[in-house]
Amino acid sequence: MPRAAVVGAGPAGLALAWFLKGTKYDVKVYEALDQPGRKPCAWGVMEGVEKMLPISKERIVSEIRGFKIYLNNKLIHDIRTNRTLGYIIDKPSMLRDVAEKVDVSYSSKVVVRDGKYFVNDKPIDADEVIFASGHYSLPKDFTIPAIQYLTNAKVDMEVVEFYFYSDLLGYAWVFPEQGGAKIGIGGYAPVEALKEKLAPMVNDKPLRLLHGARVSDGGVIDDRLNDSIGEAAGCVYAMTGEGIRPSILSAKIRADSMLEGKDFPSQFKKSNLYWTLQVHADIVKRVKRGDASLSGFSRVLTKADPELVLKVALGNFGRLDLIKLFGRMIF
Numbered sequence: 001m002p003r004a005a006v007v008g009a010g011p012a013g014l015a016l017a018w019f020l021k022g023t024k025y026d027v028k029v030y031e032a033l034d035q036p037g038r039k040p041c042a043w044g045v046m047e048g049v050e051k052m053l054p055i056s057k058e059r060i061v062s063e064i065r066g067f068k069i070y071l072n073n074k075l076i077h078d079i080r081t082n083r084t085l086g087y088i089i090d091k092p093s094m095l096r097d098v099a100e101k102v103d104v105s106y107s108s109k110v111v112v113r114d115g116k117y118f119v120n121d122k123p124i125d126a127d128e129v130i131f132a133s134g135h136y137s138l139p140k141d142f143t144i145p146a147i148q149y150l151t152n153a154k155v156d157m158e159v160v161e162f163y164f165y166s167d168l169l170g171y172a173w174v175f176p177e178q179g180g181a182k183i184g185i186g187g188y189a190p191v192e193a194l195k196e197k198l199a200p201m202v203n204d205k206p207l208r209l210l211h212g213a214r215v216s217d218g219g220v221i222d223d224r225l226n227d228s229i230g231e232a233a234g235c236v237y238a239m240t241g242e243g244i245r246p247s248i249l250s251a252k253i254r255a256d257s258m259l260e261g262k263d264f265p266s267q268f269k270k271s272n273l274y275w276t277l278q279v280h281a282d283i284v285k286r287v288k289r290g291d292a293s294l295s296g297f298s299r300v301l302t303k304a305d306p307e308l309v310l311k312v313a314l315g316n317f318g319r320l321d322l323i324k325l326f327g328r329m330i331f
């Protein structure tokens with residue numbers, strides 16, 4: 001039986017172990033910490049994930065049916081639907097549920113020495129080692145800082161809020177939470193400046209500051225596809241910071257490739273996931289280079305059909321949608 005070692009018990013690593021469970025592969029997940037789901041996160045996932053992983057009803061904090069999009073703190077789109085667009089999930093508990101169904105070794109930090117892999121000084125005995133170690137292994141210039149507060153703000157449990165700015169390349173969010181909301185921000189600015197930007201939204205509501213973390217925004221790192229999945233390979237939508245669903249989807253493509261004896265990098269590059277992740281990253285890169293301006297994006301955001309904005313923000317778009325949204329602006 002081929003043995004696969006997976007580094008990291010986040011959404012990507014646990015999903016990979018889950019997809020390979022009961023197949024010809026013997027999979028062991030190594031997690032540096034003593035439990036899964038310790039990483040700061042706002043717990044928002046788009047619909048579809050519940051069909052891929054065993055997510056019980058108790059783990060769903062709320063069903064998302066609407067989005068509010070703000071530009072410079074002014075509401076520009078208020079999108080309400082009667083369908084479930086996504087969920088706020090209790091991510092640590094959900095990951096623990098999955099972890100109980102696969103083989104995970106905690107307090108097991110993997111280190112690489114001279115091209116060999118070790119856990120607590122013992123070599124890993126596996127035919128294949130796959131890194132699902134998240135942003136921790138990414139260079140700083142592939143990530144931006146993100147911070148969030150847990151607040152007691154009274155918000156609609158079915159609505160998530162996204163904030164964009166004409167003077168900050170980044171995004172802020174208000175995600176409902178039991179008894180309050182998580183209010184956070186990530187972007188190309190020092191943490192102090194991000195806190196300042198968030199201050200009017202948080203007002204007098206913070207209960208405590210959750211630890212911040214960095215989040216990938218450079219798109220998929222092709223060179224890493226040989227041995228990595230999830231955020232360790234850059235699978236995060238750069239314009240919104242959504243990384244849970246793309247990480248799980250990358251694990252699915254990896255599992256299918258392993259089972260079908262196909263080359264993962266080439267399979268992944270054929271996927272719509274890869275293309276949409278790279279479009280997000282490309283837009284961010286163009287703004288960074290000065291090829292497109294934030295004020296131009298602000299105009300696009302304000303004038304566009306809200307459903308179209310949502311499709312592109314959620315990575316659920318095709319070429320025609322991009323042309324409709326941006327016109328000749330960047331493509």
Ligand SMILES: Cc1cc2nc3c(=O)[nH]c(=O)nc-3n(C[C@H](O)[C@H](O)[C@H](O)COP(=O)(O)OP(=O)(O)OC[C@H]3O[C@@H](n4cnc5c(N)ncnc54)[C@H](O)[C@@H]3O)c2cc1C
Pocket residue numbers: 007008009010011012013030031032033036037038039040041042043044045108109110111132133134135136137146147148184212213214215229230231232235236241242243244245247
């Ligand atoms: C503040 C903040 C809020 C966010 N909110 C959202 C959100 O609401 N929705 C969303 O979709 N995304 C969100 N994200 C992004 C999302 O959290 C990540 O993209 C996603 O968790 C990536 O999953 P992953 O499994 O690839 O990596 P991770 O979740 O980072 O998991 C990696 C795991 O690997 C372990 N590890 C690392 N190195 C080693 C090692 N050497 N040996 C063993 N174990 C190791 C880590 O301890 C960790 O448990 C947010 C990010 C931040 C910073």
